[in-house]
Amino acid sequence: MKIWKFSFLLLVVFLTSCGTQKNTSAHQQQIPPERQQTYAALPDFYDPDEETIEALPEETFSIVDYAFQFLGTSYKYGGTTTQGMDCSGLVYTCFLENNIELPRSSRDMALLGEELDLPQVRTGDLLFFKTDRRSKNINHVGLVVQLDDDKILFIHSSSSRGVIISGLEETYWREHFVMARRIL
Numbered sequence: 224m225k226i227w228k229f230s231f232l233l234l235v236v237f238l239t240s241c242g243t244q245k246n247t248s249a250h251q252q253q254i255p256p257e258r259q260q261t262y263a264a265l266p267d268f269y270d271p272d273e274e275t276i277e278a279l280p281e282e283t284f285s286i287v288d289y290a291f292q293f294l295g296t297s298y299k300y301g302g303t304t305t306q307g308m309d310c311s312g313l314v315y316t317c318f319l320e321n322n323i324e325l326p327r328s329s330r331d332m333a334l335l336g337e338e339l340d341l342p343q344v345r346t347g348d349l350l351f352f353k354t355d356r357r358s359k360n361i362n363h364v365g366l367v368v369q370l371d372d373d374k375i376l377f378i379h380s381s382s383s384r385g386v387i388i389s390g391l392e393e394t395y396w397r398e399h400f401v402m403a404r405r406i407l
Contacts (some may be wrong), residue, residue: 280407282321283347287368289315290378296386310364310380314349317366318406325406329364333340336406341391344403346370350377352399361401365389 236238241337276377292305299307301361311329318325325332333351344350344367352363365379368388 280347282323283407285321286323286347287316287366287378288365288406291321292366293380293386294378294388296380298380298382298385300382309382313380313386314364314366323406330361332364333361333402333404334382336404337399339403339405341375341403343405344370344375345405347407348403348405350375350403351401352396354394354399354403363399367403 238330293308293313293316296305297307298309299312300309301312302308303312308316311327311332314329314332315325315327325335329351332349335347339348345368346367348367350365350367351361352365353359353361354363363379365377367375367377369376374394376388377391378386380386381389391397391400
């Protein structure tokens with residue numbers, strides 16, 4: 224009887240993980256050429272006003288622009304390419320493209336720069352989260368791509384959905400939010 228239960232458990236785990244993989248692969252898409260590295264072709268919601276553009280370092284827009292080319296990339300632990308990437312891999316790669324080398328883990332990234340209160344956050348800042356209830360360490364990072372009224376939108380690599388844009392006002396992210404930091 225114990226073997227049956229163990230076999231059943233393995234089958235459930237296998238089917239669950241396969242289902243997750245199918246959902247993730249649905250987000251694997253080729254990034255259209257018009258979305259690659261062109262400010263004019265950024266997603267529809269991305270519309271910084273002139274005051275914002277003038278106030279931010281040039282590298283910020285380059286980093287954010289580069290991050291958008293990874294939208295739809297599947298999640299891969301330790302990944303840093305369009306074949307798959309994790310959250311810190313996305314941030315690491317986007318900063319490195321602009322000759323800014325960051326640590327490879329979100330926990331180590333959270334030690335850099337200046338800690339911010341949420342009203343101080345601007346495009347290009349990093350948001351840090353603790354999503355693992357069993358750990359007390361920061362284990363997730365996202366890059367702020369847009370401030371819209373009371374919404375802070377950030378790009379990140381979700382283990383279930385790949386590289387996506389989420390809002391800090393979403394219950395899950397608000398509950399797991401730890402801090403914001405400015406590197407640039």
